Amino acid sequence: MSMKPMITRRTLLGTGAAAATMTLATPGLLRANTFPERNFNVYIPTAEGGGADRNFRAFSSVWKTRLGVEFEPSFYPGASGRVGYEIYMGKAEPDAYNLLFGNIGPEVLNWAMQAPSFDINDYIYFGQVDKDPCCLFVGAESPLQTMDDIIAAAKTRKLNVGTSRMAHPASIGLLALGDKLGLDFNLIPLQGGKGTVAGAVTGEVDFSVLTSGSVIAAGDAVKTLLVFGNNIVGEALDNAPSINDAYDMDLPEMLSTRAFGIHKKAVDDYPDRFEVLTRTFKETHEDPALMEAYIASKGQPEYLVYAGVEECEAEKAAMLELGARYKSLLSGA
Amino acid sequence: MDSSTASILTEVFFETLGYWYIIIPTIFLGLIVGGIPGFSAANTIIILMPLTLALDLQSGLVFMISLYCAARMGAGIPAILVNIPGTAGAAATPLDGYPMAKQGKGQQALAISFVASCIGGLLTTIIALAAMPILARVGFYMHSVEMIVVMLFGISLIASIAAQDMVKGLIAGFLGLMIGSIGTDVVYATPRGTFGFLELYDGVPLIPALVGLFAVSEAFVIIEKRVIVNHDGEPKAPNWHDTFEGVSIALKRWVHIVWTSIIGLVIGVIPGAGASIASFVAYQQSRSFSKTPEKYGTGHPEGLIAPESANNGVTSGTLVPLLVLGIPGGATAAIMLVVMQFHGVSFGPSLFENQPKVGYGMFMAMAVSYVFMFLTILPLSRYMSHVTTIPTIYLAPMIISFTLVGGFVPREYMFDMYLALAFGVLGYIARRTGYHVAAILIGVILGPLLEKYFLWSLKKSDGDIMVLFSSTLGNILWVAFALSIILPMVFSMRRKRKLEVPAE
Numbered sequence: 142m143s144m145k146p147m148i149t150r151r152t153l154l155g156t157g158a159a160a161a162t163m164t165l166a167t168p169g170l171l172r173a174n175t176f177p178e179r180n181f182n183v184y185i186p187t188a189e190g191g192g193a194d195r196n197f198r199a200f201s202s203v204w205k206t207r208l209g210v211e212f213e214p215s216f217y218p219g220a221s222g223r224v225g226y227e228i229y230m231g232k233a234e235p236d237a238y239n240l241l242f243g244n245i246g247p248e249v250l251n252w253a254m255q256a257p258s259f260d261i262n263d264y265i266y267f268g269q270v271d272k273d274p275c276c277l278f279v280g281a282e283s284p285l286q287t288m289d290d291i292i293a294a295a296k297t298r299k300l301n302v303g304t305s306r307m308a309h310p311a312s313i314g315l316l317a318l319g320d321k322l323g324l325d326f327n328l329i330p331l332q333g334g335k336g337t338v339a340g341a342v343t344g345e346v347d348f349s350v351l352t353s354g355s356v357i358a359a360g361d362a363v364k365t366l367l368v369f370g371n372n373i374v375g376e377a378l379d380n381a382p383s384i385n386d387a388y389d390m391d392l393p394e395m396l397s398t399r400a401f402g403i404h405k406k407a408v409d410d411y412p413d414r415f416e417v418l419t420r421t422f423k424e425t426h427e428d429p430a431l432m433e434a435y436i437a438s439k440g441q442p443e444y445l446v447y448a449g450v451e452e453c454e455a456e457k458a459a460m461l462e463l464g465a466r467y468k469s470l471l472s473g474a
Numbered sequence: 475m476d477s478s479t480a481s482i483l484t485e486v487f488f489e490t491l492g493y494w495y496i497i498i499p500t501i502f503l504g505l506i507v508g509g510i511p512g513f514s515a516a517n518t519i520i521i522l523m524p525l526t527l528a529l530d531l532q533s534g535l536v537f538m539i540s541l542y543c544a545a546r547m548g549a550g551i552p553a554i555l556v557n558i559p560g561t562a563g564a565a566a567t568p569l570d571g572y573p574m575a576k577q578g579k580g581q582q583a584l585a586i587s588f589v590a591s592c593i594g595g596l597l598t599t600i601i602a603l604a605a606m607p608i609l610a611r612v613g614f615y616m617h618s619v620e621m622i623v624v625m626l627f628g629i630s631l632i633a634s635i636a637a638q639d640m641v642k643g644l645i646a647g648f649l650g651l652m653i654g655s656i657g658t659d660v661v662y663a664t665p666r667g668t669f670g671f672l673e674l675y676d677g678v679p680l681i682p683a684l685v686g687l688f689a690v691s692e693a694f695v696i697i698e699k700r701v702i703v704n705h706d707g708e709p710k711a712p713n714w715h716d717t718f719e720g721v722s723i724a725l726k727r728w729v730h731i732v733w734t735s736i737i738g739l740v741i742g743v744i745p746g747a748g749a750s751i752a753s754f755v756a757y758q759q760s761r762s763f764s765k766t767p768e769k770y771g772t773g774h775p776e777g778l779i780a781p782e783s784a785n786n787g788v789t790s791g792t793l794v795p796l797l798v799l800g801i802p803g804g805a806t807a808a809i810m811l812v813v814m815q816f817h818g819v820s821f822g823p824s825l826f827e828n829q830p831k832v833g834y835g836m837f838m839a840m841a842v843s844y845v846f847m848f849l850t851i852l853p854l855s856r857y858m859s860h861v862t863t864i865p866t867i868y869l870a871p872m873i874i875s876f877t878l879v880g881g882f883v884p885r886e887y888m889f890d891m892y893l894a895l896a897f898g899v900l901g902y903i904a905r906r907t908g909y910h911v912a913a914i915l916i917g918v919i920l921g922p923l924l925e926k927y928f929l930w931s932l933k934k935s936d937g938d939i940m941v942l943f944s945s946t947l948g949n950i951l952w953v954a955f956a957l958s959i960i961l962p963m964v965f966s967m968r969r970k971r972k973l974e975v976p977a978e
Contacts, residue, residue, distance in 0.1 A: 188808070190807075190809050191808070198812065217676075219658065220675045221663040223658070223663060227672045227675065231672060306663070327936065329933055329934055330661055332660060332926075338800075339613070343614045343617070360820055360821070361824055439820075
């Protein structure tokens with residue numbers, strides 16, 4: 142009687158392959174269950190002590206309670222935020238433990254001015270922390286206290302206007318205003334929000350343009366005159382009117398959108414980790430503790446608005462288009 | 475000062491004294507982080523931010539201020555003993571501090587540094603407190619044009635150094651300025667001279683340049699000797715005499731401490747200016763108006779007092795725009811701003827109306843910290859100075875490994891360690907061929923700042939170079955700058971003539 146072999150070669154190989162696959166997959170599956178098992182590194186392309194620092198700390202102070210690990214920030218200012226992005230894309234491991242915390246508006250505009258060394262589709266923004274319109278403001282002691290003052294002065298001389306960096310939505314708002322009114326403004330990049338506020342307050346420049354969250358945080362030292370979007374915070378921005386209402390324009394909102402980003406490769410390779418990140422990010426937005434932390438860090442409650450991957454990516458595309466339109470004025474090309 | 479302010483100040487002073495249990499340990503922590511290249515008060519506060527946020531407002535404030543002051547003073551210790559400036563603010567300290575250590579006067583040098591730091595810091599804190607509204611106005615007048623002249627005060631030190639060998643001095647200075655121009659430009663963020671290295675986009679990192687040029691190159695040099703101290707300056711056993719001698723030397727030069735610490739204070743209140751500018755400007759001014767300029771760079775006490783008083787003057791100065799205008803004067807002040815805002819403090823014009831105890835409390839914490847620092851650190855100088863007696867076969871490898879780690883810490887790039895080594899080799903070649911590494915370093919540190927203010931000025935004027943002479947204060951500073959260059963030459967010629975007369 143010939144016995145039929147219990148295990149054929151084909152079965153053996155098939156079982157072996159399945160076992161190997163399971164063996165290799167198991168740590169991943171186990172890891173997925175325990176993600177995150179260590180702290181996150183967060184790359185921030187601006188200097189410590191600024192608006193991004195404040196927002197990051199407020200958000201991560203609540204987010205970490207859901208994930209059970211800390212968020213460790215590293216600050217990479219320089220070259221208008223380019224350094225931070227290049228370091229993140231070039232040196233950080235795409236394992237979902239390395240995140241980016243950037244400002245979609247000004248930082249994506251950079252790519253329209255000078256292409257980075259990496260493909261800009263190799264990272265995505267997956268969660269918006271807050272969104273605030275840019276605005277035009279003067280120092281509390283400036284001789285220019287109204288828009289009429291500014292327009293009258295700009296007709297007699299070219300006014301110097303502080304901006305965080307040349308490629309910034311606020312710069313575009315100002316250039317659009319100049320186009321509309323037939324005025325020529327001279328943009329001076331004062332390297333960050335702190336410098337831009339200081340420039341207007343101390344008279345280094347005639348006035349400045351910046352994201353309104355940072356302007357509100359500057360308190361009584363400044364006075365806002367115009368918003369490059371909708372003024373949804375009223376008195377906090379000195380009841381300044383919208384540029385479209387004040388000058389009958391049709392300018393899209395010039396926004397500063399602080400959002401977390403991640404390598405596209407990490408999203409593809411670790412979908413389970415990405416799911417944990419996006420789910421807990423959204424839950425954090427729904428947590429009342431976030432609003433408390435955000436207000437404590439001088440944030441405006443109205444600006445704390447959730448947006449996910451799709452909205453963030455749409456804004457990224459819009460900024461690239463806007464940058465291409467104003468490239469010659471912002472890049473000195 | 476009205477009676478209510480006086481009563482608040484008195485109350486805050488005694489309250490701050492009650493925090494001695496926070497201040498004293500923090501002083502030692504500050505000395506350590508200040509002394510380690512790459513660490514600073516700013517990144518330590520960031521690392522310890524969870525702790526700072528968990529503390530109550532007053533404790534957190536006292537902790538941050540004490541750390542800030544102590545780290546500033548701590549940076550001077552390795553600068554004096556082993557030629558390692560812990561931060562860019564201490565870059566001018568080894569110019570005369572280290573030669574003193576090599577002469578076996580490390581203990582005196584440390585005592586001079588501590589006295590100059592504490593008195594300079596304490597004095598400027600009191601001045602800042604009393605003249606806060608006036609000092610806050612300095613930033614309203616010191617714009618980019620004026621800052622160009624301030625930068626030139628510091629950069630002119632290259633010429634002073636070059637005086638010993640004009641060609642070599644100027645070559646070293648220009649090399650430093652060229653290295654300083656590496657990185658993206660401040661207007662359009664266009665990369666220049668980066669050789670494709672992403673790590674250089676933000677310019678040449680200061681700490682690797684600093685430790686490479688000073689410490690690593692020095693380690694290569696001292697390995698050829700048995701100990702750091704020269705043969706004619708054999709170290710002595712720890713003794714109080716040398717400490718008191720150092721204190722006495724510093725106190726006799728109290729006018730110098732006052733003068734240079736005020737330079738630091740005034741530069742500190744300008745947003746964006748910092749301790750590195752202040753210490754070089756103070757050194758340059760001190761040398762320019764000294765009766766013995768030729769002694770600078772050889773272990774002259776005044777050359778040590780000037781940068782140490784000035785960089786501690788900056789510490790109190792940076793608080794003024796933060797408190798009065800809500801604009802942080804420097805990186806550490808910016809971090810403090812974040813922490814204080816988490817505690818619900820609103821900086822700016824309304825601070826002294828709404829929360830006067832917070833505003834005055836910060837200055838009082840600074841004053842009390844300097845007093846405690848003087849009492850706790852001064853006695854240690856007699857022990858610290860013995861680092862210079864460690865045989866160089868042990869010390870040199872320690873310096874190299876210590877400084878390479880220091881070069882790595884601020885940005886955590888291996889590239890920065892290689893860069894520190896490269897600067898070390900450059901520094902060693904410079905020393906062996908008679909080029910002054912300080913001249914290179916001044917260019918590296920002040921060159922980018924000069925360029926920034928220069929480009930801003932040109933951008934503001936649409937490229938008109940005459941903008942440099944467009945402001946009244948700027949023109950006054952130009953005259954002062956010209957005088958500070960010409961007068962020392964005149965005085966020097968007079969002295970030479972006087973010496974020649976008896977010979978005739």
